[in-house]
Amino acid sequence: MTARAKIRLFVEAPLGAGQGIPLNKEQSNYLFAVMRQQVGDFVLVFNSKDGEWLAEVSNANKRGGALACVEQTGPLRLPPDLWLVFAPIKKARTAFIVEKATELGAARMIPCRTRFTNERVNVQRLQAHVLEATEQCGGTFVPTVAEPVKFDDLLDDWPEDRQLMFCDESRDALPAAQALAGKTGGKWAIIIGPEGGFAPEETERLRGMAEVTRVTLGPRILRADTAAVAAITMWQSVLGEWA
Numbered sequence: 001m002t003a004r005a006k007i008r009l010f011v012e013a014p015l016g017a018g019q020g021i022p023l024n025k026e027q028s029n030y031l032f033a034v035m036r037q038q039v040g041d042f043v044l045v046f047n048s049k050d051g052e053w054l055a056e057v058s059n060a061n062k063r064g065g066a067l068a069c070v071e072q073t074g075p076l077r078l079p080p081d082l083w084l085v086f087a088p089i090k091k092a093r094t095a096f097i098v099e100k101a102t103e104l105g106a107a108r109m110i111p112c113r114t115r116f117t118n119e120r121v122n123v124q125r126l127q128a129h130v131l132e133a134t135e136q137c138g139g140t141f142v143p144t145v146a147e148p149v150k151f152d153d154l155l156d157d158w159p160e161d162r163q164l165m166f167c168d169e170s171r172d173a174l175p176a177a178q179a180l181a182g183k184t185g186g187k188w189a190i191i192i193g194p195e196g197g198f199a200p201e202e203t204e205r206l207r208g209m210a211e212v213t214r215v216t217l218g219p220r221i222l223r224a225d226t227a228a229v230a231a232i233t234m235w236q237s238v239l240g241e242w243a
Contacts, residue, residue, distance in 0.1 A: 005042040005054055007035060008135045010142060011067075015050035020058070021067040028065040031057070043067060046140045051076045077140050079105040080240045081187045083162075085112050085154065086228055087194030088119040093225045095129045100225075102133040102143050104232040105241055111148040112191070115199035121148055151202055158211065162187040166206045167231050168214040169197055169221065176215040176234040183213065185239045190231045192224055 052074035
């Protein structure tokens with residue numbers, strides 16, 4: 001039955017054997033009008049708490065259908081306690097950042113307004129991109145997109161127990177694999193600068209923080225969206241799920 005379930009769907013309802021799952025209008029329209037699912041078809045569902053479950057369509061009403069849990073197909077898999085702090089860029093590329101951060105295993109994304117940040121963000125829309133990416137990549141936990149925060153406010157309230165990997169473009173920063181060697185996992189964040197980089201005073205503040213590990217991502221200047229993917233990949237390979 002699992003092999004026949006090609007659709008994954010995030011739901012709010014609790015999941016368990018025999019549990020009914022009401023669907024909202026948007027979900028019902030997607031399943032029954034767009035994907036042409038019918039009563040007796042199977043869908044994979046998750047809710048960020050109870051793992052992944054196989055569910056059977058019990059009501060195919062396009063305005064408000066329902067599913068019924070059959071069996072658990074996978075446990076809840078939490079990502080590492082890794083935040084991605086990024087300066088918003090153009091809409092499509094900001095969407096790319098949160099989508100790829102979700103696929104690569106970040107638990108939380110924080111848009112940060114730096115001195116050179118000019119773009120605004122729609123958090124609700126970004127969260128929708130995250131949800132879609134989670135459904136597509138097989139995740140069972142949906143990461144969160146925080147409300148935008150000013151650079152200074154972010155660092156003023158920075159938790160002392162969370163390490164921060166700063167992607168520093170200066171020549172004296174160590175390659176990421178070398179800089180992270182000997183570090184331990186746990187609570188971490190990665191901070192990516194805006195197009196044009198951080199302002200000098202922002203860079204100096206980051207360099208002065210005890211929680212910061214400075215890294216370089218190579219000899220070429222990367223676009224912000226490329227840097228986000230490269231940084232998470234490197235962190236995962238040294239300290240995260242791929243180590």
